[in-house]
Amino acid sequence: MSNKLLQRIKQAAMEAVEESSPMGIAYGVVTKISPLEINVEQRMNIGGDMLIPTSNVIDKVIEIKIGNGSRETMIIYNGLSIGEKVLLLRENGGQKYIVLDRLVSG
Numbered sequence: 001m002s003n004k005l006l007q008r009i010k011q012a013a014m015e016a017v018e019e020s021s022p023m024g025i026a027y028g029v030v031t032k033i034s035p036l037e038i039n040v041e042q043r044m045n046i047g048g049d050m051l052i053p054t055s056n057v058i059d060k061v062i063e064i065k066i067g068n069g070s071r072e073t074m075i076i077y078n079g080l081s082i083g084e085k086v087l088l089l090r091e092n093g094g095q096k097y098i099v100l101d102r103l104v105s106g
Contacts, residue, residue, distance in 0.1 A: 026088040026097065030080045038086060038099070046097060056101045057086065 028038040028046075037047035059079045063071050080086065085103040090096075 023092065024090045026090045027103070028086050028088050028097075030082050030084045030086060033080065033082060036080065036099075038088070038097070040088065040097065050096055051099055052096055053099045054101070057099050 026040050028040045031037045031039050031045060032047065035047055036051055036053065037045050038051060039045050057078065057080050060076045061073060062076060063073050065071055080099075080102065087100045087103055089098040089100055091098070
């Protein structure tokens with residue numbers, strides 16, 4: 001087998017493996033809040049229907065029970081802020097990104 005043909009076969013195999021991977025990890029930085037926009041790995045900005053936020057990165061309304069048995073409604077402000085770094089899960093083909101969580105340094 002020629003070296004050139006072998007290289008082409010290797011390249012085709014690598015591409016097939018990459019395409020069959022259903023998901024991949026990516027990192028991003030929040031560039032806009034409303035509507036949410038994230039710069040992915042300093043290459044492109046994505047937003048709208050391409051982003052699927054999890055409950056880890058949105059504000060939530062919860063109901064709690066207090067000592068006397070009554071219930072109180074509370075808001076947990078957990079939405080993202082501009083400049084925050086986030087962990088993303090890229091769906092196959094890069095059409096949608098699940099915003100898993102914010103990244104913290106420390």
